[in-house]
Amino acid sequence: MSWLTEMPQMSRADMLTLRQTLDGAYRTFSRQYGDSIEAFFNPLLQFLIGFERLLLTTPWWLVLGVITALVYAASRSWKLSLGVVVALMLIGWFGMWEDTMRTMSIIMVCTLLAIAMGIPIGILMAASDRARSVITPVLDVMQTMPAFVYLIPVVMLLGIGRIPGVIAVVIYAIPPVIRLTNLGIRLVDKEVLEAATAYGVSPLQRLLGVQLPLAMPNIMAGINQTIMMALAMVVIASMIGVQGLGQPVLRSITNQYFTLGLLNGLAIVVLAIIFDRVSQAYARRAQRHMGVRDS
Amino acid sequence: MSESSRADVQIRVEGLYKLFGAKAKTTMARVHAGESKTEILAATGHTLGLRDINLDIRRGEIFVIMGLSGSGKSTLIRHFNRLIDPTEGRILIEGTDVMKLPPKQLREFRRHKMSMVFQRFGLLPHRNVQDNVAFGLRVQGVKRQQREEEARRWLKDVGLDGYEEQFPSQLSGGQQQRVGLARALCTNADILLMDEAFSALDPLIRSEMQDQLIELQARLQKTIIFITHDLDEALRLGDRIAILRDGALVQVGEPRDILLEPADNYVESFVRDVNRARALTVDAVMKPPRYRITAHSIDEALAQMRTLKSDWGYQVSDSGAYQGILNRNRLEAAQQSGGDQTPLDQLLESVPGISGKVALEEVLPKTLNTEYALPVVDEQGELQGEVSRREVSRILSRQQQDPEAAPEH
Ligand SMILES: Nc1ncnc2c1ncn2[C@@H]1O[C@H](COP(=O)(O)OP(=O)(O)O)[C@@H](O)[C@H]1O
Ligand SMILES: [Mg+2]
Numbered sequence: 192m193s194w195l196t197e198m199p200q201m202s203r204a205d206m207l208t209l210r211q212t213l214d215g216a217y218r219t220f221s222r223q224y225g226d227s228i229e230a231f232f233n234p235l236l237q238f239l240i241g242f243e244r245l246l247l248t249t250p251w252w253l254v255l256g257v258i259t260a261l262v263y264a265a266s267r268s269w270k271l272s273l274g275v276v277v278a279l280m281l282i283g284w285f286g287m288w289e290d291t292m293r294t295m296s297i298i299m300v301c302t303l304l305a306i307a308m309g310i311p312i313g314i315l316m317a318a319s320d321r322a323r324s325v326i327t328p329v330l331d332v333m334q335t336m337p338a339f340v341y342l343i344p345v346v347m348l349l350g351i352g353r354i355p356g357v358i359a360v361v362i363y364a365i366p367p368v369i370r371l372t373n374l375g376i377r378l379v380d381k382e383v384l385e386a387a388t389a390y391g392v393s394p395l396q397r398l399l400g401v402q403l404p405l406a407m408p409n410i411m412a413g414i415n416q417t418i419m420m421a422l423a424m425v426v427i428a429s430m431i432g433v434q435g436l437g438q439p440v441l442r443s444i445t446n447q448y449f450t451l452g453l454l455n456g457l458a459i460v461v462l463a464i465i466f467d468r469v470s471q472a473y474a475r476r477a478q479r480h481m482g483v484r485d486s
Numbered sequence: 487m488s489e490s491s492r493a494d495v496q497i498r499v500e501g502l503y504k505l506f507g508a509k510a511k512t513t514m515a516r517v518h519a520g521e522s523k524t525e526i527l528a529a530t531g532h533t534l535g536l537r538d539i540n541l542d543i544r545r546g547e548i549f550v551i552m553g554l555s556g557s558g559k560s561t562l563i564r565h566f567n568r569l570i571d572p573t574e575g576r577i578l579i580e581g582t583d584v585m586k587l588p589p590k591q592l593r594e595f596r597r598h599k600m601s602m603v604f605q606r607f608g609l610l611p612h613r614n615v616q617d618n619v620a621f622g623l624r625v626q627g628v629k630r631q632q633r634e635e636e637a638r639r640w641l642k643d644v645g646l647d648g649y650e651e652q653f654p655s656q657l658s659g660g661q662q663q664r665v666g667l668a669r670a671l672c673t674n675a676d677i678l679l680m681d682e683a684f685s686a687l688d689p690l691i692r693s694e695m696q697d698q699l700i701e702l703q704a705r706l707q708k709t710i711i712f713i714t715h716d717l718d719e720a721l722r723l724g725d726r727i728a729i730l731r732d733g734a735l736v737q738v739g740e741p742r743d744i745l746l747e748p749a750d751n752y753v754e755s756f757v758r759d760v761n762r763a764r765a766l767t768v769d770a771v772m773k774p775p776r777y778r779i780t781a782h783s784i785d786e787a788l789a790q791m792r793t794l795k796s797d798w799g800y801q802v803s804d805s806g807a808y809q810g811i812l813n814r815n816r817l818e819a820a821q822q823s824g825g826d827q828t829p830l831d832q833l834l835e836s837v838p839g840i841s842g843k844v845a846l847e848e849v850l851p852k853t854l855n856t857e858y859a860l861p862v863v864d865e866q867g868e869l870q871g872e873v874s875r876r877e878v879s880r881i882l883s884r885q886q887q888d889p890e891a892a893p894e895h
Contacts, residue, residue: 258774330832386608389567390622390673404612481611 221348232354239300239353246292255279262465266472275469278461286456287436294425294435295462301357301421305365308413311370313410314398323373330366338363338427346431356433364420371413375406390399408481411474418466425459436462493655496677496709497543497566502575504561504733507532510573523732526720535561537734545676548703548710550724552717552756556742558733559713563681566599566711568592581678585678597840601670605663610652614639615665616650622673633672640668644698660691666694671702678697678710696722717756721745721765729753742770747883760846762882768849769842771881772862772871775800784826784833800861801834807867810834811858839863846878855879886893 201209246254255276263272281292316323341362345355379402387401397435403410436455443452497880499631499793503655513532516525517633523534536558538772551559564570568584578585579599587595595695601622609618609815616637617624623633638732641647644664653692654662663683670678684692696719703710714720721741728738729752737749746760791799801809805814813835839861853860857876 210513333688367851382604382606383570383610385564386604387625388569389596389600389679390603390625390669391593391598392625393593396625401610404610407612442717478612480655 192251198474203357210385217344217347221344225348229349229354230350234302235357236352236354239297242294242300246288246296251283262469265469265476267476268472271468271472275465279463282458282461284412285454285458287439287455290434290436290439290455291462292456294422294437294459295352297357297360297428297433297435298418298421298425298462298466301360301364302418304357304361305368305417305421308361309365309368309413309417310372310410311313312404313369313413314375314376316369317376317402330369333362334366338424342427342431351432353433355431356428359431360421360424360428360433363424364417367416367420368410368413371409371416372406375409376402379405379410405481408478410472411470411477414468415467415474418470419463422459422466423464493543494661496543496580497541497711498576498578499539499541499565499766500576500578502536502539502565502577503534504535504558504565505573505575506535514573534733535570536572537732539735539811541728541738543709543711544708544726546707547833548712548723550661550712550720550727551712551730552714552720552727553730555715557730559715559730560681561729561733562656563679563711563713564677565603566677567596569701591782591820597622597673599675600679601713602672602679602681603666603683605686607654607659607666607686609662609665609669611654612679613653615646615652615654615657618654618665619668619672621669622675624672636672637668639840640672641665642786643702644668658691660695661689661693662666663687664698665697667702668878670824671706676708677710680710680712682713682715684719686718692719697781699723708857718762718765740770742766743827745770749781759876763847763850764845766846766855766881767842768844768846768862768873769839769871771846771877772842772873773859775861775869775878776859776874777868778802779812781803781830784821784830787812787830788814789815798858800872801830808839808861808869810829811837811861837861839867839869841865846882849873850878 258279259272259276262275263269266272279291282288312326316326338359342355342359345358349355349358384397384401384406387397392400425433425435426437426440429435429441435457439455440452440459442448442453502517503514503517507513507530509530512530513526513530515618516530517537518533521529521726523537526532527872539562540685551558551562561570565572565581566584568577568587572585579595582595583627584592586593610621613621615617616634619637619640620628620633623636628636638650641650646661646664646668649661649665654665657665663686669679685697687843688696699710700723710723712720712723714723717733721744726740727740727744729736729744729749732753736746737753739747744753745757745760745766748757777794777796779787779794779799779801780789781790781801781804786800791797791812797814798875800814801812803809810830812833813828816833818834820826837856837858837860840852840863842862842864849860853873853875859877861869861870862873864870
């Protein structure tokens with residue numbers, strides 16, 4: 192009775208067939224549809240490249256000026272804006288300007304994609320309990336599955352480059368927006384919703400005029416987390432050819448360049464802080480009447 | 487339209503049942519079999535919200551629905567604009583069965599026919615006061631300029647002039663509820679639903695809001711359905727009061743019916759500690775005037791008293807206006823002293839008429855100061871009725887005859 196002492200295990204031969212069948216099936220799939228999928232993503236790729244080029248070819252002081260203006264517009268804080276200028280100047284001083292711009296461009300695109308897809312999915316999830324019971328486990332898998340694992344099929348399908356990077360980052364970073372949009376809508380004050388219904392709102396008026404605005408604090412928190420998670424993926428994404436601050440870090444690991452790694456790591460941290468502070472300051476300002484206290 | 491307006495009934499509720507739970511329809515059999523709310527809850531997990539409600543609400547009245555917490559008040563009021571769908575029964579508003587309205591028409595109906603005020607205000611926190619008031623008009627698609635004009639007008643009416651740009655979180659509870667009221671009035675709907683609208687407010691603010699509502703109502707003549715768990719508020723506002731217990735109506739009537747003829751012990755326990763002198767108005771307790779005299783001379787007056795078998799009477803002029811009280815002794819004394827021709831005017835005892843609208847409390851001292859029943863007159867000075875000291879003390883003392891424990895609530 193071997194199963195008493197040893198866990199029953201499938202035979203090697205069976206395992207091999209399983210792997211070969213699945214791998215074979217996926218390979219056939221990617222051979223068959225790889226091109227059309229690539230074509231589907233082509234506009235996005237062009238946009239990514241264009242945006243990156245824009246950031247890189249524009250004179251640094253103009254980019255810096257625009258960023259600072261955006262930061263000020265969002266936060267209305269001189270202190271924060273000044274901090275951003277200093278931080279970005281330092282990044283440039285240490286020779287990381289171009290990589291930072293690349294990373295910033297991909298993070299912004301990924302975040303926008305995540306928001307553009309995440310909010311509608313979150314709305315759907317809040318509107319229907321059935322949708323929620325389907326989507327929740329998917330999100331759980333997306334968040335717990337090691338990023339490397341879903342990089343494999345993406346790379347098999349699309350090769351190495353920006354698009355697989357974007358897909359990987361979006362998959363990794365999208366769950367918080369979805370979850371918090373759903374939560375935010377479900378937590379909207381029942382009486383306010385009732386009031387809206389009592390005054391005869393249409394479903395669209397309810398969504399745009401009541402549910403989304405009242406869910407905004409939570410949605411903003413979700414967006415903030417999404418940005419942070421996207422940044423956390425920068426290094427991993429660089430393994431599949433996404434240019435930016437991740438690549439020098441990766442090189443530093445293989446070659447044991449401590450200082451280079453540290454500097455680029457710090458640049459990522461600076462970006463994270465900028466995104467975080469600005470999005471939070473904006474959220475606070477936008478919701479100052481909604482009982483959200485400054486923290 | 488014609489059918490309901492003839493009876494002046496604007497809202498009619500027929501055989502309304504509401505059962506909360508997944509299998510409400512099939513569980514209704516138990517309700518019809520007469521099982522109680524607790525039994526049904528224990529056996530099936532379904533909560534009986536309303537049981538066989540039948541009501542007629544008249545145009546222009548303040549109809550108060552009262553009951554303890556959990557008695558189904560909110561459930562009932564939410565049926566009128568279908569925030570809740572009934573399990574059984576019909577709701578007719580001006581003859582239209584609201585249950586039969588398809589979604590789009592239901593929205594139109596909600597936009598124009600009814601508006602609602604909520605206990606915790608239900609204002610949009612991200613909109614300023616003016617936008618909140620204009621909300622209903624905005625939903626209707628009214629142009630910005632027009633709806634803002636309207637909103638400002640109603641804000642002025644509720645006493646919030648100058649608060650247009652404030653946000654709800656910057657206002658006190660009372661002010662927020664004024665915004666809620668202005669929002670409800672702004673759509674010009676003729677039915678106003680108010681679910682414990684003043685219950686979250688401090689007593690002082692609450693009574694201010696009650697005054698304001700009465701004042702507005704005198705001008706606007708809406709049909710108001712007002713929910714409260716507070717009998718004093720119900721008595722103060724209600725033209726009629728319905729009392730709910732465990733989802734069933736136990737009594738519907740005018741305030742005096744509720745106070746003086748409570749249908750059962752439940753209602754009794756509600757009204758027991760009410761200060762009747764304060765809650766009842768004079769016209770709720772007055773009787774028709776017994777001794778009405780329309781004389782032009784002493785002889786005539788004495789003759790009329792003899793037919794009335796009374797020693798005194800209310801002298802009423804030809805135009806029907808109350809003049810004063812004539813007393814037989816005084817008339818006879820005047821006659822004996824040879825003043826047969828003394829004008830009656832000079833012999834009148836001036837006992838001023840009281841208004842029927844005031845609280846009993848206010849006229850209580852006056853009833854004690856005179857041996858006569860006090861004359862009740864209307865605004866034109868015409869004699870409407872009388873209030874005797876004995877009647878007042880009978881009504882007020884009924885309370886003291888119930889020395890039982892304090893009511894449950
Ligand atoms: N959505 C609901 N689901 C289940 N039970 C409910 C629901 N709404 C109200 N009830 C129940 O119906 C009864 C009446 O509630 P409600 O109308 O809110 O009472 P009131 O407003 O008089 O305090 C209570 O027993 C309550 O628990
Ligand atoms: Mg209630």
